[in-house]
Amino acid sequence: xxxxxxxxxxxxxRKKRRVxxxxxxxxxxxxxxxxxxxxxxxxLFQPGSxxxxxxxPAVFGVHQIEVVGETRYAKEDIIAASGIEIGQSILTVKxxxxxxxxxxxxxxxxxxxxxxxxxxxxxxxxxxxxPIGVMQAGDAWFVVGSNNKAVESxxxxxxPPAEYLCFKGATxxxxxVGGKAMDDRSFGIVTxxxxxxxxxxxxxxxxxxxxxxx
Numbered sequence: 001x002x003x004x005x006x007x008x009x010x011x012x013x014r015k016k017r018r019v020x021x022x023x024x025x026x027x028x029x030x031x032x033x034x035x036x037x038x039x040x041x042x043x044l045f046q047p048g049s050x051x052x053x054x055x056x057p058a059v060f061g062v063h064q065i066e067v068v069g070e071t072r073y074a075k076e077d078i079i080a081a082s083g084i085e086i087g088q089s090i091l092t093v094k095x096x097x098x099x100x101x102x103x104x105x106x107x108x109x110x111x112x113x114x115x116x117x118x119x120x121x122x123x124x125x126x127x128x129x130x131p132i133g134v135m136q137a138g139d140a141w142f143v144v145g146s147n148n149k150a151v152e153s154x155x156x157x158x159x160p161p162a163e164y165l166c167f168k169g170a171t172x173x174x175x176x177v178g179g180k181a182m183d184d185r186s187f188g189i190v191t192x193x194x195x196x197x198x199x200x201x202x203x204x205x206x207x208x209x210x211x212x213x214x
Contacts, residue, residue, distance in 0.1 A: 169211030
């Protein structure tokens, strides 16, 4: 019995040594993966050591920013408002933030889409809202978009701007350019009347009077 026990003991020790070597191999492998991942991220996100962002682009850096769509705003101004820069890693482009920045700065824009058209190009697509008329807002005239957005403020005058349909008696909502122009009830009346005018093919309509909404 004692001899049998003595024969089994070395096997157990060899098994423990094999487990220990496997654990070391796993640890070394994981360490190599972590180090390689860290170096890869450093290369992807870290530009060169000198010059501007455009002169020292990161790996997968933005080389071009396109603005697509018909708009009254300068493309350079839209790009500047987006916060996206030539040379930054395309992996760090904050598309939602760029969208929000552009929408907040340019009230005539109804929709903005920021996307990657390639690995080094960012595309900003813009759509403008159609103005449908004006309403009085305090001492100014608000130009109202088809989405009920106040897209522009015109100087105060006794008569509404001649080039726009006037919404008389509309109740102001937010009271600021870029915000909601009129309350829901007023806008509902406007959209209903505009549809009726279009269906009837009426022309030379200069105003929609909502001063008596009852």
